[in-house]
Amino acid sequence: MAQIADIIKYEGDNSTFIWKHPCEDFNSMTQLIVHESQEAVFFMNGEALDLFGPGRHTLETQNIPKIGKFLNRTTGGETPFHCEVYFINQTVQMDVKWGTDSKVRYIDPESGVPLELGASGSMNLKVSDSRKLLIKLVGTMKGIAWGDQAGFTKSLQNSFRPLISTEVKSNLSTTIKQENINILEIDEHLETLSKALHSKILPGFEEYGLTIPQFYVTTIVLPEDDPNFKKIRELHTIALQTRMAQAEATVRTAQAKAQAEITAAQREIELERQTTQTEVARREAERKVIAASAEAEAMKAGGFAEAEIMRAKGYNQKDVLQAEVQKAYAEGIGNMGGNCGAGGSTMSDIIGLGVGLQAAGAMSGQLGGIFAGMNGQQQAQQPAPQATTVTCAKCGNPLPENAKFCLECGEKVVNLAADEIICPSCGAKTPKGKFCMECGSALARKCPKCGADVPVGGRFCLECGEKL
Numbered sequence: 531m532a533q534i535a536d537i538i539k540y541e542g543d544n545s546t547f548i549w550k551h552p553c554e555d556f557n558s559m560t561q562l563i564v565h566e567s568q569e570a571v572f573f574m575n576g577e578a579l580d581l582f583g584p585g586r587h588t589l590e591t592q593n594i595p596k597i598g599k600f601l602n603r604t605t606g607g608e609t610p611f612h613c614e615v616y617f618i619n620q621t622v623q624m625d626v627k628w629g630t631d632s633k634v635r636y637i638d639p640e641s642g643v644p645l646e647l648g649a650s651g652s653m654n655l656k657v658s659d660s661r662k663l664l665i666k667l668v669g670t671m672k673g674i675a676w677g678d679q680a681g682f683t684k685s686l687q688n689s690f691r692p693l694i695s696t697e698v699k700s701n702l703s704t705t706i707k708q709e710n711i712n713i714l715e716i717d718e719h720l721e722t723l724s725k726a727l728h729s730k731i732l733p734g735f736e737e738y739g740l741t742i743p744q745f746y747v748t749t750i751v752l753p754e755d756d757p758n759f760k761k762i763r764e765l766h767t768i769a770l771q772t773r774m775a776q777a778e779a780t781v782r783t784a785q786a787k788a789q790a791e792i793t794a795a796q797r798e799i800e801l802e803r804q805t806t807q808t809e810v811a812r813r814e815a816e817r818k819v820i821a822a823s824a825e826a827e828a829m830k831a832g833g834f835a836e837a838e839i840m841r842a843k844g845y846n847q848k849d850v851l852q853a854e855v856q857k858a859y860a861e862g863i864g865n866m867g868g869n870c871g872a873g874g875s876t877m878s879d880i881i882g883l884g885v886g887l888q889a890a891g892a893m894s895g896q897l898g899g900i901f902a903g904m905n906g907q908q909q910a911q912q913p914a915p916q917a918t919t920v921t922c923a924k925c926g927n928p929l930p931e932n933a934k935f936c937l938e939c940g941e942k943v944v945n946l947a948a949d950e951i952i953c954p955s956c957g958a959k960t961p962k963g964k965f966c967m968e969c970g971s972a973l974a975r976k977c978p979k980c981g982a983d984v985p986v987g988g989r990f991c992l993e994c995g996e997k998l
Contacts, residue, residue, distance in 0.1 A: 538570075539563040540617040542673060547623070547657055547686065548664060549673040551615040562587040567621045569660050573614040578661055616668065618660040622743060625652045626676050626687075630695050636703045638713060641765070643758040645713065648751030649698050651724070654744045655686070655735075662739030686740075693734040701730045714766050716750050723747045841926050857990045857997070921952055 538560060542549030563586050564570045570582040629650035636645045655676065657663055667689065668674050676686045705711075705726040711719045728745035735742055753759045920929045922936035935942055950959050951973070958968035965972055975984045975998065982993035989998055 537561045537563065538615055540565060540568060542617065542619075544619070544621065545623065545677075546673055546675045547619055547655075548660075548668050549617045549619070550668075551617065554614055555612055556589060560589045562589060562615070564617070567619065569618040569620060571616045571618065571660060571664060573616065574612075578664060581660065616664055616673075618657055618663070620657055623655045623676060626655050627652050628691075628694050630698050631691065632695075632699075634699050634702050636706065636713070638762060639707055641758075641762055643762060645756065645759055645762075646753050647702065649702055649747060649749065650751075651746045651748040653728075653742050653746060656741050656743060657739060658736065658741040659739035664739075666738050689738075690735065694731060697730045697734070698727060701727055712766070713752070714763060716752075720747050720750070723750075837927070857995060921957075923952070923957055926957060 536557065538551055538553065538556065539562075540549060541551070562570060562582060564582050564584050566584045568584060572579045572582075627650070630648060633646035633648055636647050637643070638645060663674075667686075674686060702723065705723055706713065706716070709719060709722055709726075711722070716723075724745055724747045727747060728742065731745060732742050920931060920933060921927065922929060922939065922941050924941040925936060925939045927936055927938040929936060951962050952958070953960050953966035953968055953971060953973070955966060955971035956969040958966065960967040960973070962973075964974050975988075976982070977984055977991035977993060977996055977998070979996040980991060980994040982991055984991055984998060990996065991998065
């Protein structure tokens with residue numbers, strides 16, 4: 531009889547998926563130790579009976595009900611029985627390598643050139659259904675692992691290599707075309723290829739109680755020595771250079787457009803600034819013109835008002851100047867007499883007379899022949915003949931000699947005869963004399979002091995200087 535085991539536990543390596551305990555004879559009180567990430571399955575008479583999870587288990591009837599029906603046929607505290615125990619490793623097996631056993635035929639869609647591609651990678655494996663894996667793959671073997679482990683007659687690698695190779699060959703080229711992947715840029719799309727192939731390969735593993743948490747395509751082997759592939763690479767280089775040139779041209783065009791827009795904006799701003807300055811200057815000029823016009827209108831209105839007042843009083847500006855000169859002359863004559871009476875010297879009389887003569891001389895250009903001359907002694911001064919003055923018959927405005935139209939109102943001027951004058955009261959023509967033939971107004975006045983004749987409009991007597 532074989533040795534009866536008292537303790538059953540896992541004694542395989544960590545890379546093994548399923549390991550069969552070498553002992554097959556147990557006592558009913560044998561201790562079963564199952565580690566974390568493990569399961570234990572009891573087989574009896576080729577039938578998978580009870581499954582134990584992590585922990586320490588005593589092989590008693592109440593703990594193993596399916597085996598208990600066989601143990602109940604015998605009696606005794608430590609009844610031996612024959613059974614097989616398989617330990618299933620529930621850990622994820624990392625970096626399990628895979629690869630195609632031959633090249634994958636790929637037809638380039640752009641050039642129609644056939645190419646030979648190779649693919650390889652790795653994946654992570656995990657047992658998902660212990661009973662299914664035991665029944666379909668392990669059978670009566672001592673266990674199973676991915677590679678060719680010692681003591682195992684079968685490996686998962688050998689079992690699933692045809693499935694992996696077939697799915698990769700069938701779907702690699704299709705995925706490249708469906709995803710529109712450039713064969714020269716395929717390394718940038720390994721994740722896309724990995725997801726697509728993972729979905730195709732996973733169902734085949736799940737059928738045997740295995741799952742693939744992750745599947746990776748790490749290498750796509752390109753036919754670098756194939757002349758057709760070299761031609762495709764050259765064409766790709768030319769196309770890339772063309773795209774780069776087009777991109778650069780687009781960038782330059784965009785930059786030029788942006789610069790043109792900036793220049794146009796700057797010109798618009800400058801034009802707006804100049805327009806604003808011009809508008810400000812124009813408004814300032816308009817303001818000055820308006821102010822000057824207003825000032826001119828005010829001056830003109832003031833002149834009209836003053837002329838109207840003087841006309842209403844019967845004299846003009848020339849009469850005022852004549853009166854002022856006459857006054858100055860009369861005062862000079864008066865000073866001469868005063869100095870003599872007071873015992874003054876002849877020199878002071880001469881100085882007084884000179885002052886009067888100087889004032890009269892300063893205004894002589896405007897008054898013409900007010901003074902006829904002096905013979906060294908005081909004589910009765912007669913009114914000097916006045917220069918012929920032409921006035922407008924309509925508005926009374928003084929006019930230059932030989933004027934044909936009034937400068938103020940535009941009235942046509944009629945030249946008067948040498949023996950006619952204009953009446954200052956009614957403005958009608960009348961022969962020279964003492965009274966107007968039209969309205970009867972006096973044309974000459976008598977000084978109330980000395981009785982001398984005073985010219986029309988005079989404010990002072992030319993003979994004695996009396997203010998009128």
